[in-house]
Amino acid sequence: INPNTGEMKLQRLMEVVDKVEDYATQIALSTARERNPDAQLGDFIAEQLPPMDFGRIAAQSAKQVIVQKVREAERDRQYDEYKDRIGEIVNGTVKRVEYGNVIVDLGRGEAIIRRDELIPRENYKYGDRVRAYVYDVRREQRGPQIFLSRTHPQFMAKLFTMEVPEIYDGIIEIKSVARDPGSRAKIAVISRDSSIDPVGACVGMRGSRVQAVVGELQGEKIDIIPWSPSAASFIVNALQPAEVAKVVLDEDAERIEVVVPDDQLSLAIGRRGQNVRLASQLTGWDIDILTEQEESERRQKEFVERSALFMEALDVDEMVGQVLASEGFTSVEEVAYVDSGEISSIDGFDEDTASEIQTRAREYLEKIEAEHDEKRKALGVKDELRDIPGVTTAM
Structure with a gap:
């Protein structure tokens, strides 16, 4: 042709x-x-x-097929060109806006920024220049197949890479990013060179580097956090600007309890929970915030409950129950099967006392086990079910 x-x-x-x-x-x-x-x-x-004598309908059909094949070839070329550019920042021009979605002309391709991938309150019109992050490229039958984002956490990370030479050169590493697009963000960084302050390098002279990123993100406030291999230290840093009094880690559940002074509670939680939510996303830990007063009241309640449990189960007086609770014992099982030396070493206890307490604890557990077994039989639950690994009599 x-x-x-x-x-x-x-x-x-x-x-x-x-x-x-x-x-x-x-x-x-x-x-x-x-x-x-x-x-x-x-x-x-x-x-x-020889040329074929096409009628009007046949010619129109041939035209449609040719146009379709040309478009398919263009889409294949576009896919092949951009499939390896996922994770990059691209620049383009707004071609049109459809139902809040922005169609971007990249020169040799057409991309889309969906409404939920735009920073809140952003408005684009035809001809505007736009910069965005390529987060997906996939084959689509119709419409754009290059998907861009301005809310993706890595968009901010890539902007810092462009603005901070130390990040580009690999001297400073971005460990994690958390964003509430258009409002606030936290980024954790670490330096491989002890002579370079990672936070200061990202901020730049008079804040020039971080302000360049803030300007691109429509004024999004950015907290630059020093990363630490210690989960507790990292979480304390991530909760800045709030002051932390104490942290208690549960590594198995990846959960942490953070105790803050009473006047720091609102600062630690943030507006609508923003600060603690971003800190949780940044660190990968679930974070519970307590004031010092709340923690004191809770621990006092737990102490009273444990003391009462030991008094009833072991048939001991209030003083002995409180001593066991204050020594960190949390259940009758711990008392029954801990090394007897841990009990006899308690001030005021001896080996005979420890032996008697453990005997009572085991008798109590055997009694509870027998009661559960009796209930099981009354309900018609067979022994085979009880003997399944992991199944207890209480279940």
């Missing part, structure tokens, strides 16, 4: 073979050399075909 005149010519490619098996696609070597003396086996000879 001549793109200038629209003239169309038809050709048929014939493969040069020694023995013709398909006369529609093959031509004998001897015949091919009559047309081209240099023809060799495996070559293709172009044979001009």
Whole structure:
């Protein structure tokens, strides 16, 4: 097809073979050399075909097929060009806005920023320049297949990489990012060179580097946090600007209890829980915030409950129950099966006292086990079910 005149010519490619098996696609070597003396086996000879007399409908159908194939080829080229650019920042021009979604012209491709991938209160119109993060490229039957984001955490990370040479060179590493797009963000950084302050390098002279990122993110406030291999230290840093009095880690559940002074509670939680939510996203830990007064009241309640448990289960007086609770014992099982030396070493206790307390604890547990077993039998639960690994009599 001549793109200038629209003239169309038809050709048929014939493969040069020694023995013709398909006369529609093959031509004998001897015949091919009559047309081209240099023809060799495996070559293709172009044979001009007479123009076809298309009617209006047939011509329109042919046009539609050709246009469709051209579009498919363009989409394949676009996919191949951008599939390896996931994770990069690209620049483009707003082509149009559809139902809040921004269609971006990238020059050699068309991309989309969905409404939920735009920073709140951002408004784009035709011709505006836009910078965004490529977070996905996939084959689609219709519409753009390059997906951009301005709310993705890595968009901010890439902006810092562009603004801070130490990050680009690998001297400073971005460990994690948490964002509430358009409002606030936290970024954790660490320096591989002890002589370089990672926070100061990211802030820049008079805040020039961080302000360049803030400007691109529509004024989003950014807390730059020093990363620490210690989970407790990292979480304390992540909760800045709030002051932390104490932390208690539960590493198995990846949960942490943070105790703050009473006047720091609102600062630690943040507006609508923003500060603690971002800190949790940044560190990967679930964070519970308590005031010093709340923690004191809770621990006092737990102490009273444990003391009462030991008094009832072990048939001891209030003083002994309180001593066991204050020594950190939390259950009758701990008392029953801990090394007897831990009990006898308590001030005022001896080996005989420890032995008597553990005997009572084991008798109590055996009694509870027997009661559960009796209930099981009354309910008709068979012994085989009880003997399944992991199943207890209480269950």
